[in-house]
Amino acid sequence: MSEKLHIDKYEKNWMLISITILIVFAVAVLVAGFALGFQLPGVSDRVDPRTVSQAGPFADPGLREVSPGHYEAYIVARAWSFVPREIEVPVGSTVTFYITSTDVQHGFKLQNTNVNVMVVPGQVSTLSHTFDDSGSYDFVCTEYCGSGHAAMFGTLTVVP
Numbered sequence: 515m516s517e518k519l520h521i522d523k524y525e526k527n528w529m530l531i532s533i534t535i536l537i538v539f540a541v542a543v544l545v546a547g548f549a550l551g552f553q554l555p556g557v558s559d560r561v562d563p564r565t566v567s568q569a570g571p572f573a574d575p576g577l578r579e580v581s582p583g584h585y586e587a588y589i590v591a592r593a594w595s596f597v598p599r600e601i602e603v604p605v606g607s608t609v610t611f612y613i614t615s616t617d618v619q620h621g622f623k624l625q626n627t628n629v630n631v632m633v634v635p636g637q638v639s640t641l642s643h644t645f646d647d648s649g650s651y652d653f654v655c656t657e658y659c660g661s662g663h664a665a666m667f668g669t670l671t672v673v674p
């Protein structure tokens with residue numbers, strides 16, 4: 515004969531609430547990732563922040579076309595500016611951003627897109643975005659990096 519495990523009514527309710535919350539979180543993560551296109555910022559490379567500007571792609575930061583409609587944007591963040599400050603791509607372009615810092619921790623947030631990464635000295639942060647709408651997208655530093663933090667911004671322009 516089996517004995518039934520007794521669970522208090524309130525304990526049972528809280529267990530159900532906890533499980534429901536976990537399911538809601540899991541669904542939210544799946545919707546964000548697959549339906550809304552949220553991406554985890556990747557670390558594509560490790561670099562030496564003291565020498566990264568002297569050779570390689572970050573010695574000449576800017577936009578490169580890798581194939582028709584596909585671009586790579588190499589951006590250096592340093593107190594207190596982004597190099598380059600202005601980027602221009604045609605509408606419909608997919609841009610992969612590679613961003614690194616030569617001094618302290620910065621951030622890179624491209625307004626009205628899902629592109630938002632921490633920029634840490636010693637690593638290259640990367641994210642991609644396809645620009646289906648023309649217009650002007652400002653990017654700003656989102657990590658407090660000193661007295662010039664508020665002046666650290668630039669613009670990506672998507673032209674028809």
Ligand code: CUA
Pocket residue numbers: 592593594619620621655656657658659660662663664666
């Ligand atoms: Cu760079 Cu704040």
